[in-house]
Amino acid sequence: MLKVQEIREIIKLVDQSSITEFVYEQEGTKIKMKKTGADQPVQIIKEVPAAIAVQAPVKEVTPAGQPQAEPEVKQEAANTNLHTITSPMVGTFYASPSPEEDNYVSRGSKVKKDSIVCIVEAMKLFNEIEAEENGEIVDILVKDGQLVEYGQALFTVKAE
Structure with a gap:
Protein backbone atom coordinates (compact mmCIF):
# COMPACT_ATOMS: atom_id res chain seq x y z
CA MET A 1 0.00 0.00 0.00
CA LEU A 2 1.23 3.49 -0.79
CA LYS A 3 2.29 5.78 2.01
CA VAL A 4 0.55 9.14 2.42
CA GLN A 5 3.69 11.04 1.36
CA GLU A 6 3.93 8.95 -1.84
CA ILE A 7 0.29 9.74 -2.67
CA ARG A 8 0.95 13.44 -2.11
CA GLU A 9 3.93 13.30 -4.48
CA ILE A 10 1.83 11.58 -7.15
CA ILE A 11 -0.91 14.21 -6.75
CA LYS A 12 1.65 16.99 -7.12
CA LEU A 13 3.19 15.40 -10.24
CA VAL A 14 -0.20 14.84 -11.88
CA ASP A 15 -1.26 18.40 -11.04
CA GLN A 16 1.92 19.86 -12.57
CA SER A 17 1.88 17.65 -15.67
CA SER A 18 -0.18 17.81 -18.85
CA ILE A 19 -1.82 14.43 -18.28
CA THR A 20 -5.52 14.54 -17.47
CA GLU A 21 -6.02 11.16 -15.82
CA PHE A 22 -3.86 8.80 -13.75
CA VAL A 23 -4.80 5.36 -12.38
CA TYR A 24 -2.73 3.31 -9.93
CA GLU A 25 -3.75 -0.18 -8.83
CA GLN A 26 -1.91 -2.59 -6.55
CA GLU A 27 -3.09 -5.51 -4.41
CA GLY A 28 -6.77 -4.57 -4.51
CA THR A 29 -6.14 -0.87 -3.85
CA LYS A 30 -7.01 1.51 -6.65
CA ILE A 31 -6.34 5.24 -6.84
CA LYS A 32 -7.65 7.27 -9.75
CA MET A 33 -6.82 10.94 -10.25
CA LYS A 34 -8.46 13.09 -12.88
CA LYS A 35 -8.12 16.72 -13.88
CA THR A 36 -11.44 18.25 -14.85
CA GLY A 37 -10.15 21.53 -16.25
CA ALA A 38 -7.07 23.69 -16.54
CA ASP A 39 -8.13 25.96 -13.65
CA GLN A 40 -9.31 23.19 -11.35
CA PRO A 41 -7.13 21.12 -9.03
CA VAL A 42 -6.61 17.39 -9.35
CA GLN A 43 -9.52 15.35 -8.06
CA ILE A 44 -8.90 11.99 -6.48
CA ILE A 45 -11.30 9.10 -6.70
CA LYS A 46 -10.18 6.46 -4.31
CA GLU A 47 -11.29 2.92 -3.95
CA VAL A 48 -9.22 1.85 -0.99
CA PRO A 49 -10.17 -0.11 2.07
CA ALA A 50 -8.91 2.52 4.51
CA ALA A 51 -9.17 6.29 4.67
CA ILE A 52 -6.16 8.20 3.40
CA ALA A 53 -5.61 11.81 4.42
CA VAL A 54 -4.91 14.11 1.45
CA GLN A 55 -3.89 17.74 1.22
CA ALA A 56 -6.05 20.55 -0.08
CA PRO A 57 -6.61 21.64 -2.87
CA VAL A 58 -7.44 18.04 -3.75
CA LYS A 59 -11.18 17.34 -3.65
CA GLU A 60 -12.54 13.93 -2.83
CA VAL A 61 -15.32 12.73 -5.10
CA THR A 62 -17.53 9.70 -5.09
CA PRO A 63 -17.25 7.18 -7.93
CA ALA A 64 -20.38 8.82 -9.38
CA GLY A 65 -18.44 12.10 -9.55
CA GLN A 66 -20.43 13.98 -6.92
CA PRO A 67 -18.18 16.26 -4.82
CA GLN A 68 -18.01 15.59 -1.10
CA ALA A 69 -16.87 17.80 1.74
CA GLU A 70 -13.19 18.71 1.77
CA PRO A 71 -11.19 15.88 3.35
CA GLU A 72 -9.80 16.55 6.79
CA VAL A 73 -6.05 16.92 6.71
CA LYS A 74 -4.56 15.21 9.72
CA GLN A 75 -1.53 16.77 11.31
CA GLU A 76 -0.07 13.32 11.91
CA ALA A 77 -0.11 12.59 8.16
CA ALA A 78 2.87 14.88 7.67
CA ASN A 79 4.84 12.83 10.16
CA THR A 80 7.09 10.32 8.41
Whole structure:
Protein backbone atom coordinates (compact mmCIF):
# COMPACT_ATOMS: atom_id res chain seq x y z
CA MET A 1 0.00 0.00 0.00
CA LEU A 2 1.23 3.49 -0.79
CA LYS A 3 2.29 5.78 2.01
CA VAL A 4 0.55 9.14 2.42
CA GLN A 5 3.69 11.04 1.36
CA GLU A 6 3.93 8.95 -1.84
CA ILE A 7 0.29 9.74 -2.67
CA ARG A 8 0.95 13.44 -2.11
CA GLU A 9 3.93 13.30 -4.48
CA ILE A 10 1.83 11.58 -7.15
CA ILE A 11 -0.91 14.21 -6.75
CA LYS A 12 1.65 16.99 -7.12
CA LEU A 13 3.19 15.40 -10.24
CA VAL A 14 -0.20 14.84 -11.88
CA ASP A 15 -1.26 18.40 -11.04
CA GLN A 16 1.92 19.86 -12.57
CA SER A 17 1.88 17.65 -15.67
CA SER A 18 -0.18 17.81 -18.85
CA ILE A 19 -1.82 14.43 -18.28
CA THR A 20 -5.52 14.54 -17.47
CA GLU A 21 -6.02 11.16 -15.82
CA PHE A 22 -3.86 8.80 -13.75
CA VAL A 23 -4.80 5.36 -12.38
CA TYR A 24 -2.73 3.31 -9.93
CA GLU A 25 -3.75 -0.18 -8.83
CA GLN A 26 -1.91 -2.59 -6.55
CA GLU A 27 -3.09 -5.51 -4.41
CA GLY A 28 -6.77 -4.57 -4.51
CA THR A 29 -6.14 -0.87 -3.85
CA LYS A 30 -7.01 1.51 -6.65
CA ILE A 31 -6.34 5.24 -6.84
CA LYS A 32 -7.65 7.27 -9.75
CA MET A 33 -6.82 10.94 -10.25
CA LYS A 34 -8.46 13.09 -12.88
CA LYS A 35 -8.12 16.72 -13.88
CA THR A 36 -11.44 18.25 -14.85
CA GLY A 37 -10.15 21.53 -16.25
CA ALA A 38 -7.07 23.69 -16.54
CA ASP A 39 -8.13 25.96 -13.65
CA GLN A 40 -9.31 23.19 -11.35
CA PRO A 41 -7.13 21.12 -9.03
CA VAL A 42 -6.61 17.39 -9.35
CA GLN A 43 -9.52 15.35 -8.06
CA ILE A 44 -8.90 11.99 -6.48
CA ILE A 45 -11.30 9.10 -6.70
CA LYS A 46 -10.18 6.46 -4.31
CA GLU A 47 -11.29 2.92 -3.95
CA VAL A 48 -9.22 1.85 -0.99
CA PRO A 49 -10.17 -0.11 2.07
CA ALA A 50 -8.91 2.52 4.51
CA ALA A 51 -9.17 6.29 4.67
CA ILE A 52 -6.16 8.20 3.40
CA ALA A 53 -5.61 11.81 4.42
CA VAL A 54 -4.91 14.11 1.45
CA GLN A 55 -3.89 17.74 1.22
CA ALA A 56 -6.05 20.55 -0.08
CA PRO A 57 -6.61 21.64 -2.87
CA VAL A 58 -7.44 18.04 -3.75
CA LYS A 59 -11.18 17.34 -3.65
CA GLU A 60 -12.54 13.93 -2.83
CA VAL A 61 -15.32 12.73 -5.10
CA THR A 62 -17.53 9.70 -5.09
CA PRO A 63 -17.25 7.18 -7.93
CA ALA A 64 -20.38 8.82 -9.38
CA GLY A 65 -18.44 12.10 -9.55
CA GLN A 66 -20.43 13.98 -6.92
CA PRO A 67 -18.18 16.26 -4.82
CA GLN A 68 -18.01 15.59 -1.10
CA ALA A 69 -16.87 17.80 1.74
CA GLU A 70 -13.19 18.71 1.77
CA PRO A 71 -11.19 15.88 3.35
CA GLU A 72 -9.80 16.55 6.79
CA VAL A 73 -6.05 16.92 6.71
CA LYS A 74 -4.56 15.21 9.72
CA GLN A 75 -1.53 16.77 11.31
CA GLU A 76 -0.07 13.32 11.91
CA ALA A 77 -0.11 12.59 8.16
CA ALA A 78 2.87 14.88 7.67
CA ASN A 79 4.84 12.83 10.16
CA THR A 80 7.09 10.32 8.41
CA ASN A 81 7.25 8.11 11.53
CA LEU A 82 3.71 6.82 10.98
CA HIS A 83 3.17 3.10 10.54
CA THR A 84 -0.04 1.28 9.69
CA ILE A 85 -1.14 -1.97 11.30
CA THR A 86 -3.14 -3.90 8.71
CA SER A 87 -5.42 -6.89 8.92
CA PRO A 88 -3.68 -10.11 7.89
CA MET A 89 -7.02 -11.69 6.93
CA VAL A 90 -10.69 -11.16 6.19
CA GLY A 91 -12.75 -11.27 9.37
CA THR A 92 -14.48 -9.34 12.13
CA PHE A 93 -12.53 -6.71 14.09
CA TYR A 94 -12.79 -6.79 17.88
CA ALA A 95 -11.14 -4.08 19.98
CA SER A 96 -11.31 -6.08 23.24
CA PRO A 97 -10.90 -9.72 24.30
CA SER A 98 -14.59 -9.89 25.32
CA PRO A 99 -17.58 -7.51 25.42
CA GLU A 100 -17.23 -6.94 29.18
CA GLU A 101 -13.50 -6.14 29.07
CA ASP A 102 -11.69 -2.92 28.13
CA ASN A 103 -10.23 -2.39 24.67
CA TYR A 104 -6.69 -3.56 24.10
CA VAL A 105 -5.66 -0.06 22.99
CA SER A 106 -7.13 3.41 22.47
CA ARG A 107 -5.84 6.64 20.95
CA GLY A 108 -2.68 7.67 22.74
CA SER A 109 -1.94 4.18 24.04
CA LYS A 110 1.72 3.20 24.03
CA VAL A 111 2.42 -0.14 22.37
CA LYS A 112 5.49 -2.31 22.22
CA LYS A 113 6.48 -4.62 19.42
CA ASP A 114 4.34 -7.75 19.75
CA SER A 115 1.72 -6.05 22.01
CA ILE A 116 -1.78 -7.29 21.21
CA VAL A 117 -3.83 -4.42 19.71
CA CYS A 118 -7.01 -6.25 18.63
CA ILE A 119 -8.55 -9.53 17.53
CA VAL A 120 -9.72 -10.45 14.04
CA GLU A 121 -12.17 -13.34 14.10
CA ALA A 122 -12.32 -15.55 11.02
CA MET A 123 -14.30 -18.79 10.84
CA LYS A 124 -14.72 -18.96 14.64
CA LEU A 125 -10.95 -18.55 15.17
CA PHE A 126 -9.90 -15.51 17.16
CA ASN A 127 -6.57 -14.22 15.84
CA GLU A 128 -4.64 -11.79 18.03
CA ILE A 129 -3.14 -8.95 16.00
CA GLU A 130 0.10 -7.52 17.36
CA ALA A 131 1.84 -4.19 16.94
CA GLU A 132 4.85 -4.57 14.68
CA GLU A 133 6.97 -1.91 16.38
CA ASN A 134 7.14 0.30 19.46
CA GLY A 135 5.05 3.45 19.30
CA GLU A 136 1.85 5.29 20.14
CA ILE A 137 -1.61 4.64 18.68
CA VAL A 138 -2.52 7.76 16.68
CA ASP A 139 -5.77 6.59 15.12
CA ILE A 140 -8.11 3.61 15.19
CA LEU A 141 -9.43 3.26 11.65
CA VAL A 142 -12.21 0.67 12.16
CA LYS A 143 -15.08 0.18 14.59
CA ASP A 144 -15.62 -2.70 16.98
CA GLY A 145 -17.53 -5.50 15.26
CA GLN A 146 -16.75 -4.17 11.76
CA LEU A 147 -15.90 -6.59 8.96
CA VAL A 148 -12.37 -6.02 7.68
CA GLU A 149 -10.62 -7.08 4.50
CA TYR A 150 -7.17 -8.58 4.02
CA GLY A 151 -4.65 -5.72 4.08
CA GLN A 152 -7.14 -3.16 5.43
CA ALA A 153 -5.57 -0.56 7.71
CA LEU A 154 -6.70 -0.99 11.31
CA PHE A 155 -4.47 1.41 13.27
CA THR A 156 -2.05 4.24 12.64
CA VAL A 157 0.97 4.11 14.95
CA LYS A 158 3.57 6.82 15.51
CA ALA A 159 6.84 4.91 15.72
CA GLU A 160 9.29 5.69 18.49
